[in-house]
Amino acid sequence: MSDTLLKVRDLKIGATIYPPGERPRDIEIVHGVSFDLAPGKVLGLIGESGAGKSTIGLASMAYGRGGVKITGGEVWVNGRDILKGNHKDIRKLRGAEVTYVSQSAAASFNPAKKIMDQVVEAAVEQKKFSRKEAEARARTLFAKLGLPDPDNIGERYPHQVSGGQLQRCMTALALCPEPDLVVFDEPTTALDVTTQIDVLMAIKEAIRDTGVAALYITHDLAVVAQVSDDIMVLKMGNTVEYGHVDQIINNPQEEYTKALVSVRSIEHEEKAPTEEPVLSVRNITARYKGTQFDVLHNVNVDLYPGQTLAVVGESGSGKSTLARVITGLLPPREGEIEFAGRKLSPDLKGRTREDLRELQMIYQMADVAMNPRQTVGTIIGRPLEFYFGMRGAEKKKRIIELLDEIELGEKFIDRYPAELSGGQKQRVCIARSLAAKPKMIICDEVTSALDPLVADGILKLLLDLQKIEDVAYLFITHDLATVRAISDNIAVMYQGKVQRYGGKSKVLSPPFDDYTDLLLSSVPEMKLGWLEEVIAHRKMESAGN
Amino acid sequence: MSPIVKLLAQRIALSLLLLLLISIVIFAGTIVLPGDVAQSILGQSATPEALANLRAELGVNDPPVERYIAWLFGAMQGDLGTALTSGQDIAQALSSRFWNTLFLAFWAAVVAVPLAIFLGLLAVRFKDRWPDKTISAVTLASISIPEFLIGYVLMYFIAVQLRWFPSVAMVNDNMSLFEKLNAIALPIAVLTLVVLAHMMRMTRAAILNVMQSAYIETAELKGLNAFQVIYRHAFPNAIAPIVNVVMLNLAYLVVGVVVIEVVFVYPGMGQYLVDHVSKRDVPVVQACGLIFAAVYIGLNMIADIVAILSNPRLRHPK
Structure with a gap:
């Protein structure tokens, strides 16, 4: 066994675009990217939209989304150049050696099939495990990923579990066939911040416990800093900077990386409320038509000019x-809205042009x-x-x-x-x-x-x-x-x-109420080891109570 | 009550209401049609007294609402009245013909539905390549040619030249199943060609629509082959639109085979209806209309029920 699991050399990826009113033409979207990934290590691919990070991730499974085609370079997995393989070789690789976790688990699970059927499918189809073994393994993974009722959750349909739970099921799906490499494509981006932290921890522990290697793709540098060993910064299909996580976060060399690290530089001094508010929301309670419960309960806020x-x-x-x-x-069920010193009609139809x-x-x-x-x-x-x-x-x-x-x-x-x-x-x-x-x-x-x-x-x-x-x-x-x-x-x-x-x-x-505390402490910080600190802190607190 | 039971009950109730409304339309429609049944039965030389007597006997003079209610209750109990022209009991005359029509429709469906779905899957698998284009072209051509023309062409080549199957689809109760199938082979072929294109194209479109979904990418990245992806992951999510178009075509097979029955002299309901329309035999027309409406509404109701049942969100609520 070689000491590199995934070796990418001078990878070039192209796509056909269809500009309105012009002939379709081919463009290059990834211009010669190279990297190595050792077994059990995590490489973070980071960049803004259009940087080509998802495209590179999928290329490690010899897959091009839509009209995307790999046009040059080499992708070696376990000592084989997968771009030279035929259809059959590539099918044997996918779902067995390399698996994929997408951004939206809600869309990536088939709504018509039970979760268990989908989680074990690749492992069984690729003859890695028998159906029975795969199911047992899936249940172990469900438990490891912190899913409730791990023995029975597989019998549910995707719409019957929450978004955060489904994202963990997707991780179980990827880990079930015991792959060597998992491609995580923005796995926590669609989640709420308080959910993200739990899923992130679950993924990190699963990676550590199974010894699998991972490509972790995200646009959020603070998130990738928590899980990666190495980081590659991409921009417009080119490598900007590639190095150890510690170096990228604490000592970035390139201007672009520095900008990403120090983003949100805005300082804004809070102004004290002075005159009469321009908008006063008074005791608003509201519910949607045809539903039985209120979605707003007695809301009061003021906005000053x-x-x-x-x-x-x-x-x-x-x-x-x-x-x-x-x-x-x-229109609310109760309460009223004052705007610029006058009462606003609750219904849009009753408002004047000046109101609008x-x-x-x-x-x-x-x-x-x-x-x-x-x-x-x-x-x-x-x-x-x-x-x-x-x-x-x-x-x-x-x-x-x-x-x-x-x-x-x-x-x-x-x-x-x-x-x-x-x-x-x-x-x-x-x-x-x-x-x-x-x-x-x-x-x-x-x-x-x-x-x-x-x-x-x-x-x-x-x-x-x-x-x-x-x-x-x-x-x-x-x-x-x-x-x-x-x-x-x-x-x-x-x-x-x-x-x-x-x-x-x-x-x-501080002092915070419980929810605000949870919310504030869940926002990822651009600091190594932040995730462990927060989790340890929370465990201590819950033990203290 | 679980939401799915409520939905199904609503759908069934809606169908019954629709059928009731259609029965009113059929009844009213046949009343406002011009022409006098008594006159057409007795001919031009009838005396005014004879006409008046016959009208009284037929109940034509009673108020329409009363006649409608009597007709509706009769129909619900299986009594469709008697044919004016022959004096036969309509229910009796229709029953064997109705079963014949269903027999033909059933076997045409047995051939056409699986074939259409299989061709649809095949077209998806080889999308935009030659198999897809060939299937599309052939099925489109077959739907574009009038069915009687296809009927006569097949009759000429297969029945007359090759002598594989009979050209006239006569069936009776004494024939074995095999003999019957042999007799109706040509009408089945024609009907299949007529309904194939619609179902196949809908299957193709519905599955291609599903193929855009993210979970299809998940399936591809599991290393499944193209047929597994289509069959296991795309097809179950495309059932509702496919069943819908299949049911529409089954309904067509039952109520729209008039032309084929005439071409092949098949003793089905369509021919019976055509005969009695030309004789202005109102009770027969009403009875046929009601049965056709019931078949149409019933099949569409089944399509909707299957669509409801195929939705996992409704079948397994949170």
């Missing part, structure tokens, strides 16, 4: 429902929030016409002003959304909402779909614009780093209630 209130919580906490109530999309103008919204998905057949100028110009009746030169002048404010400039006025990057699209959405000269903007997870460096730029822009336009933000997010960066006041939501509310410094300093 020119300030930011961050509403933070995990999925299902009711933070987006609060936004729906404030915008009038979901002064309360704007920016969404998570910038690309679906814009009409793809309109130019940037038309998109930003629409509220100028609608609310202020602007026409011709006057309108154009204001559009250019707004484009300058969002740091894009006049040259973007005739572009279509498809020609913009994710960050640029979100900037156009910001300009569109500012065009209405609102008193307040609801920002619903506006940076969640963006890469960290791009998100950082958007947050800086929002803070600058707040100073210029004196606009208040209601900032809905699940990301505590974002909250730290931009808020003046914070409302922590949990199960439809405001768990903790007040100025940033007060909410983020």
Whole structure:
């Protein structure tokens, strides 16, 4: 047995793209990447979207997603170059020697089959174990991964377990055939932060106990620092930096790596509440039509002019429902909303045009929030016409002003959304909402779909614009780093209630309530050994109680 | 009550309601049609008294609502009335023909459904390669040619030239199953060609749709071969749309075979219906309409029930 399990040399990967109105052409998306992985070691592949990290991970199974093709180089697994193998050789490799854990276990499990059938399938099909042995092994893995009722959970269907549990089942699926290498592709990205920490620990322990090697793919450097031995930083299909985890985190050499390590550099001093609030949410209780339980219970928050209130919580906490109530999309069962000194109609239909103008919204998905057949100028110009009746030169002048404010400039006025990057699209959405000269903007997870460096730029822009336009933000997010960066006041939501509310410094300093403590301590820190520290700390606390 | 039982009960109740509404439409439709049954039975030379007597006897003068209720209750008890032209009991006359139609439809389905699904799977496996294109082209061609033309072409080559099967599909109760199947081989072939394309294309589309899912990638990365991926992971999730189109085609096999029955002189319901429409025999038309509607609604209801049952979220609630 050689001392390298996976040896990748000068790997080149291409894809065919279909630009609108042009001939399809081939492009290269990974430009000659090389690395080695020894048995039982973990290599973290990190980069922003488009860096090619998932593509490289799948190439170690000789798989190209969609139209992706491996065009050059060598991938050696257990001493064989798998790119030279035929279909049969590759099938024997997949699910036996190399297995895969995807980002969304919810989508990667077949909804029509029991979990156990899917977990043991590769092991049985590849003749690694008999069905009986594989099932016993799966139950051991379920227990090791901390799943409840490990003896029977396999009899359930995927929709009958939670997202975090399903992600662990996916890990069991990958480990069941006793592979030599597991490719983890963003395995915790879709999870809530308090769930992520448990799954992360479960994966780490499973890797240690089974002695399997792993490629760990993620965009989150703080996460990869907890599980990897080595890290490779990728950008646009090229290796930026490749070294031991300690060196990458504590002594990065390249500018790009330094930027990734020190991301979220924004400092924002908390402002004290001064005048009357621009928005007062009073005793709001709400439920969705046709359901029997309230998703918001007696919520009270205030937003002051020119300030930011961050509403933070995990999925299902009711933070987006609060936004729906404030915008009038979901009339509450009880309570009322005061806005700019007047009472707002609970229903959207009862609101005046002035109400609509002064309360704007920016969404998570910038690309679906814009009409793809309109130019940037038309998109930003629409509220100028609608609310202020602007026409011709006057309108154009204001559009250019707004484009300058969002740091894009006049040259973007005739572009279509498809020609913009994710960050640029979100900037156009910001300009569109500012065009209405609102008193307040609801920002619903506006940076969640963006890469960290791009998100950082958007947050800086929002803070600058707040100073210029004196606009208040209601900032809905699940990301505590974002909250730290931009808020003046914070409302922590949990199960439809405001768990903790007040100025940033007060909410983020001890003494904490249990939930806020759990939430804050679960955010991965860019520090080696952080995961073990937190887990040890929690174990001590629960032992002390 | 578990949600799935409630859903099924709702679906069945809906079908019954629909059938009731259709019965009203059929009854009302045959009333507003122009023409006088008494006149057509007795002919142009009938005396006014004779016409009046016959109308009274037929109950044509009674209020329509009363006649509808009497007809509906009769139909529910299996009494479809008597044919005006022959005086025969309709239920009796129809029953053997109905079974003949079902017999033909059943054997056509036995051939067509598995073949269509198999060809659909094959087309997915070799998507955009020559097997897929050949299957698509042949099935499309066969659905585009009028069925009577296919019928006569097959009859000419297979029955007349090659003499493999009889050209006339006469069956009676004294024949063995094998003899019957031999007699209806040609109509089965034609019906199969007619319904194949629709079912095969739907199977292909439904499975290709599922093939985009992330769990198909999971299956491929387990090292399964293409047929295992399609059969084990894609097919179970494509059942609902496939069953839907299969049921629509089965319904067509029962209610739409009129042309084929006429071409092959097969003693089924379609031919019976056509004969009596031309004689303006209203009770027979009503009875056939009601039976066809019941078959159509019933098969579609089964499709929906299978779709509900094939959804694991409904079958195994949290």
